[in-house]
Amino acid sequence: xxxxxxxxxxxxxxxxxxxxxxxxxxxxxxxxxxxxxxxxxxxxxxxxxxxxxxxxxxxxxxxxxxxxxxxxxxxxxxxxxxxxxxxxxxxxxxxxxxxxxxxxxxxxxxxxxxxxxxxxxxxxxxxxxxxxxxxxxxxxxxxxxxxxxxxxxxxxxxxxxxxxxxxxxxxxxxxxxxxxxxxxxxxxxxxxxxxxxxxxxxxxxxxxxxxxxxxxxxxxxxxxxxxxxxxxxxxxxxxxxxxxxxxxxxxxxxxxxxxxxxxxxxxxxxxxxxxxxxxxxxxxxxxxxxxxxxxxxxxxxxxxxxxxxxxxxxxxxxxxxxxxxxxxxxxxxxxxxxxxxxxxxxxxxxxxxxx
Amino acid sequence: xxxxxxxxxxxxxxxxxxxxxxxxxxxxxxxxxxxxxxxxxxxxxxxxxxxxxxxxxxxxxxxxxxxxxxxxxxxxxxxxxxxxxxxxxxxxxxxxxxxxxxxxxxxxxxxxxxxxxxxxxxxxxxxxxxxxxxxxxxxxxxxxxxxxxxxxxxxxxxxxxxxxxxxxxxxxxxxxxxxxxxxxxxxxxxxx
Numbered sequence: 256x257x258x259x260x261x262x263x264x265x266x267x268x269x270x271x272x273x274x275x276x277x278x279x280x281x282x283x284x285x286x287x288x289x290x291x292x293x294x295x296x297x298x299x300x301x302x303x304x305x306x307x308x309x310x311x312x313x314x315x316x317x318x319x320x321x322x323x324x325x326x327x328x329x330x331x332x333x334x335x336x337x338x339x340x341x342x343x344x345x346x347x348x349x350x351x352x353x354x355x356x357x358x359x360x361x362x363x364x365x366x367x368x369x370x371x372x373x374x375x376x377x378x379x380x381x382x383x384x385x386x387x388x389x390x391x392x393x394x395x396x397x398x399x400x401x402x403x404x405x406x407x408x409x410x411x412x413x414x415x416x417x418x419x420x421x422x423x424x425x426x427x428x429x430x431x432x433x434x435x436x437x438x439x440x441x442x443x444x445x446x447x448x449x450x451x452x453x454x455x456x457x458x459x460x461x462x463x464x465x466x467x468x469x470x471x472x473x474x475x476x477x478x479x480x481x482x483x484x485x486x487x488x489x490x491x492x493x494x495x496x497x498x499x500x501x502x503x504x505x506x507x508x509x510x511x512x513x514x515x516x517x518x519x520x521x522x523x524x525x526x527x528x529x530x531x532x533x534x535x536x537x538x539x540x541x542x543x544x545x546x547x548x549x550x551x552x553x554x555x556x557x558x559x560x561x562x563x564x565x566x567x568x569x570x571x572x573x574x575x576x577x578x579x580x581x582x583x584x585x586x587x588x589x590x591x592x593x594x595x596x597x598x599x600x601x602x603x604x605x606x607x608x609x610x
Numbered sequence: 611x612x613x614x615x616x617x618x619x620x621x622x623x624x625x626x627x628x629x630x631x632x633x634x635x636x637x638x639x640x641x642x643x644x645x646x647x648x649x650x651x652x653x654x655x656x657x658x659x660x661x662x663x664x665x666x667x668x669x670x671x672x673x674x675x676x677x678x679x680x681x682x683x684x685x686x687x688x689x690x691x692x693x694x695x696x697x698x699x700x701x702x703x704x705x706x707x708x709x710x711x712x713x714x715x716x717x718x719x720x721x722x723x724x725x726x727x728x729x730x731x732x733x734x735x736x737x738x739x740x741x742x743x744x745x746x747x748x749x750x751x752x753x754x755x756x757x758x759x760x761x762x763x764x765x766x767x768x769x770x771x772x773x774x775x776x777x778x779x780x781x782x783x784x785x786x787x788x789x790x791x792x793x794x795x796x797x798x799x800x801x802x
Contacts, residue, residue: 269789270760270767270782297793304742304796305761307735311653314663318645321670325641328674329634 256284261291269298633682637674640686647763648694651773654758655698657747661705662698669697691765691773695755738796745795749788752776756784757792 256264264281267273273281285292648669653662673693676683683689746754752774759770760781767785771778 266782266786270785272767297796298789300796301742301789301792302761304735304738305757307739308743308762311650311659311662313646313649314659317649317663317666318642321641321645321666322638324667324670325637325674326634328671329637329678 256280258284258288258291261285261288262294265291265295265298268295269302633677636682636686637677640690641670644687644690648690650763651691651694651759652698654762655695655755656702656705661701665698665701666694668701669693672697688769688772691769692775695759695773696775699751699755741795741798742792745792746788749791753784753788753791756781757788760785 261281261284264273264277264284267277268281281295285295645666648666649662652665652669653659656662656665669690670693673690676689746757749757755774756770759765759773760767765773767778767781770776771781774781
């Protein structure tokens with residue numbers, strides 16, 4: 256037996272797992288090897304010392320007490336309400352059943368449509384009746400009706416109308432799904448609760464009756480690994496003076512049920528009952544009247560891809576230069592919040608009026 | 611609702627099956643036979659008589675809740691050892707977190723039982739035992755529990771592994787390292 260084998264045998268002996276033959280070989284080796292003998296003797300000495308350790312004595316009547324406890328516990332278990340795990344199990348089974356049946360046996364009532372590709376709009380080429388003019392930031396003293404009229408006189412009295420996909424494509428400067436039934440809501444449909452918009456220093460004056468022309472200097476945007484040249488969006492300032500301004504102040508807001516995102520789907524947050532102003536003030540710990548927003552087509556495109564890949568329909572809100580809506584998409588007819596009170600135009604693909 | 615009711619009926623039937631008279635008698639006999647052993651396991655982990663009793667009671671409650679749902683396990687003793695060891699370990703950790711001192715060492719080592727008749731030899735053996743027990747308490751938790759269950763309670767490596775919900779190879783490593791520390795403690799001088 257080598258010293259290495261002996262060490263293994265010593266461990267086996269200490270663990271009470273050595274065979275009789277191995278024990279004899281171990282004894283023979285340690286009688287001749289001082290190092291292995293020291294190790295072996297050390298283990299034996301530890302075991303001998305611990306063999307003299309006091310044994311904990313249980314308190315008297317422990318067995319009887321535990322038996323009584325067991326009897327009581329078993330009786331209680333027998334009388335416990337029978338439904339314990341069955342409730343969540345039944346709920347899970349029902350949910351699974353519903354999912355299976357709902358996804359396979361029955362046709363879906365509302366098909367999730369593809370979010371239209373968001374593109375830099377060649378809005379100047381829009382047909383006049385589409386009236387894609389944004390609301391122009393005006394003085395607070397100006398009444399909301401005046402805002403609408405001055406910003407988009409042709410759309411002020413225009414009713415909600417259905418426009419086919421190709422018209423919308425013209426308006427947006429890009430293709431849209433032909434099957435989509437897009438609805439257009441003009442600025443004249445804005446409710447009376449339209450908040451007055453303070454002119455912000457960072458907001459350039461918007462031209463009436465038309466979107467700003469795509470800038471001469473095109474920004475670059477990365478989408479799907481490729482870099483495209485896109486028109487930069489003008490910087491805007493979102494007015495926070497309205498107490499109920501709970502809308503998103505980003506260029507794109509994604510709502511997943513109650514909350515609105517800021518800027519992009521990647522940076523969502525829930526206002527949770529707070530107004531945007533309260534939210535911003537809490538974050539910045541200072542009073543805020545307006546906040547500048549830098550809309551970013553790259554963010555919008557990335558968010559669009561994300562939305563198209565989403566398993567469930569997600570309402571999409573596009574905030575415009577004044578903090579109101581410029582586009583709205585939903586397949587579940589989610590009502591718009593009060594905060595989207597300054598829509599310039601609203602697109603929906605659910606076949607119904609957006610408002 | 612029918613599904614829910616059927617599940618409830620099934621559960622009730624299963625429980626009635628598991629908690630029949632035979633099971634109750636088996637549990638009663640088991641508790642009376644192994645109460646001392648289970649208490650000692652808990653006392654080895656906790657080193658405190660009161661805590662050990664509480665741990666055994668808590669473990670027994672857990673065991674019975676399991677039996678009520680699933681019936682008697684194949685090896686009730688191994689099952690109970692595992693439950694007691696882990697309940698005791700949880701109590702010890704909780705006690706350590708709350709800053710309570712592990713008080714049992716002195717209590718356990720107050721009256722070492724040695725068969726040596728020579729008073730001088732008895733004193734040396736008592737000092738050695740005190741030193742080794744102190745070294746055990748300084749061991750990492752898994753080494754400490756493994757060496758106690760193996761050397762003090764006489765469990766086999768496999769039984770220790772089951773009780774600690776570990777593997778036999780892992781337990782052997784713990785035992786090896788623990789013995790190494792205890793050998794050093796024995797070879798060292800009396801700690802101050």
